[in-house]
Amino acid sequence: MKKILSRPKSLKDTNLSYCPGCGHGIIHRIIAECIDELSIKEKTIAVAPVGCAVFAYDYFNFDTTESPHGRPPAVATGIKRTNPDKFVFTYQGDGDIAAIGMAETVHAANRSENISIIFVNNANYGMTGGQMAPTTLIGQITATTPFGRDTKKEGYPIKLCELLSTLEGSVYLERVSIHNPKNIIITKKAIKKAFQYQIDGKGFSMIEVISNCSVGWGMSPLESIKWIEEVFIKSFPLGVIKDKAI
Amino acid sequence: MKKLLKGNIALCEGAITAGLKSYFGYPITPQNEIPSYLSKKMLEIGRVFVQAESEIAAINMVLGAAVTGARAMTSSSSPGISLKQETISYMAGMQIPALIVNIQRGGPGLGNISASQSDYFQAVKGGGHGDYRIIVFAPNSVQEMYETAYDAFDLAEKYRTPVMILSDGIIGQMMEPVEFNRIEKKEKELKEKDWILNGCKNREPRSVKSLFMKEGILEENNIKLQEKYKLISENEVKYELYMTEDANIIITSYGISSRISKSAVKLARRNGIKVGLLRPKILWPFPYKIVDSLAKRNVKFLSVELSYGQMVEDVKLSLNRKCSVEFLGKAGGELITEEEIINKLRTL
Numbered sequence: 001m002k003k004i005l006s007r008p009k010s011l012k013d014t015n016l017s018y019c020p021g022c023g024h025g026i027i028h029r030i031i032a033e034c035i036d037e038l039s040i041k042e043k044t045i046a047v048a049p050v051g052c053a054v055f056a057y058d059y060f061n062f063d064t065t066e067s068p069h070g071r072p073p074a075v076a077t078g079i080k081r082t083n084p085d086k087f088v089f090t091y092q093g094d095g096d097i098a099a100i101g102m103a104e105t106v107h108a109a110n111r112s113e114n115i116s117i118i119f120v121n122n123a124n125y126g127m128t129g130g131q132m133a134p135t136t137l138i139g140q141i142t143a144t145t146p147f148g149r150d151t152k153k154e155g156y157p158i159k160l161c162e163l164l165s166t167l168e169g170s171v172y173l174e175r176v177s178i179h180n181p182k183n184i185i186i187t188k189k190a191i192k193k194a195f196q197y198q199i200d201g202k203g204f205s206m207i208e209v210i211s212n213c214s215v216g217w218g219m220s221p222l223e224s225i226k227w228i229e230e231v232f233i234k235s236f237p238l239g240v241i242k243d244k245a246i
Numbered sequence: 247m248k249k250l251l252k253g254n255i256a257l258c259e260g261a262i263t264a265g266l267k268s269y270f271g272y273p274i275t276p277q278n279e280i281p282s283y284l285s286k287k288m289l290e291i292g293r294v295f296v297q298a299e300s301e302i303a304a305i306n307m308v309l310g311a312a313v314t315g316a317r318a319m320t321s322s323s324s325p326g327i328s329l330k331q332e333t334i335s336y337m338a339g340m341q342i343p344a345l346i347v348n349i350q351r352g353g354p355g356l357g358n359i360s361a362s363q364s365d366y367f368q369a370v371k372g373g374g375h376g377d378y379r380i381i382v383f384a385p386n387s388v389q390e391m392y393e394t395a396y397d398a399f400d401l402a403e404k405y406r407t408p409v410m411i412l413s414d415g416i417i418g419q420m421m422e423p424v425e426f427n428r429i430e431k432k433e434k435e436l437k438e439k440d441w442i443l444n445g446c447k448n449r450e451p452r453s454v455k456s457l458f459m460k461e462g463i464l465e466e467n468n469i470k471l472q473e474k475y476k477l478i479s480e481n482e483v484k485y486e487l488y489m490t491e492d493a494n495i496i497i498t499s500y501g502i503s504s505r506i507s508k509s510a511v512k513l514a515r516r517n518g519i520k521v522g523l524l525r526p527k528i529l530w531p532f533p534y535k536i537v538d539s540l541a542k543r544n545v546k547f548l549s550v551e552l553s554y555g556q557m558v559e560d561v562k563l564s565l566n567r568k569c570s571v572e573f574l575g576k577a578g579g580e581l582i583t584e585e586e587i588i589n590k591l592r593t594l
Binding site for chain 2: 041042043044045047054057058060061062063064065066067068071074075076077078079080081082083086103104106107111
């Protein structure tokens, strides 16, 4: 008998505190696998956000630091500029990266900081009880849009990849999803490529991962997967938005 | 050999000599000499300079650089320092050493760009959210700007805490001769730290954070912080006494106002007024015991500040109503003059 699948070395052997059916666990595992495969665990310094993934320090098995809400791209800038030989990535949610931290995101991309950002887009603030996020879909009901997101009052969902693609400094931007095995494989490929770009010194990469938040969305895990396929990715089309390195 | 320098530049030289690896800043008057000077100097010597998109980004870049063990700093002026407070609180909780420089200007709000000492409360009482303190230095000469910037990093690392130099637009921009009396620190001479993030090679992974959700853990961390602050309070009080032995009036004053106060003491002495000066060189920890030890019978205190009465509260706390404490100060306009101080002394 041969063991063909085991826990990545970059993931601690502990229970995750995420809700049943949540996509964070899959994304954590993909990141850990990529770091193992690229043999960069010992030079990785990760920046965890404020939000559901605030507990990422407890799950990743490499060096991690905390960051104030929205500021991971600035914290990562400080780490990477001071230690260009280290591997630095941030893990951020939609509220963190595209609301409170929009300035830090835009300017890190514009300076083409040689860092990788994993941006988990689940269209709401999961940790605080499912409030409207900058990526909440038009008409989507959340804890703070009880009648559905109204563009007249709440504006439109922000497509961060497209927004950052207009900046000369952004190098690689791709939107992926983890709602089925095929897309999980695509997600892993994208994250690994972003990490490789940093190793090769190519500059700023961000992978936007569409993920489900069944509790925040008031759905069963299966319903939430279906909602990604039928609704979410219709508003947020998947694919490479920009790849300057090709 | 002495060199004629502005306070802000002397501060840069002190920090660089101490091994400053990374500087992050954002323009605001009256501290602009600092980023301008470092934008050239740091690159010349192969170190890091980044002009951030905001004061908030700058202090978070400092957090990132400092969590890897590098000596890092940012500088700003009053409104910009307000913006940095959230992250300073994080750094206190995460126990990350770094230097924050406040070249104070007039407030509240956008105020003006004249020298001021109105950020005393913010600096010495915590500044951001949560129970924490930072060590606050108050240099009163260009020479001390140099020396304090150098020494600040050692104290920050000794106690794993952010520290602040609380200066003002006049000390920052005036020119005085500086003696380069500190020895350059090379990166490799700096003590190896056992908490920094530098990749988990041959060791267990580390995480540096201020979030402690499990029951009892936050309180445990807070108690540790409080024990540290107690230790700092016992060991790091620093002050200057001038002609206090026979004084029956003692002026308490720091930074730029202590320079004016000292001249006023000299002038007053010539006019037969027995006055002395206590100048805290470090504002937190405050020299409570020293103030108290000066409280002989019939001694009066006068706190002279470029504010509407901030440090005077700590003077009163030290004395616990044993002596009368008067205040002379203003902010947002001109400096206090020696004559104003002497006129006040005559009324005591």
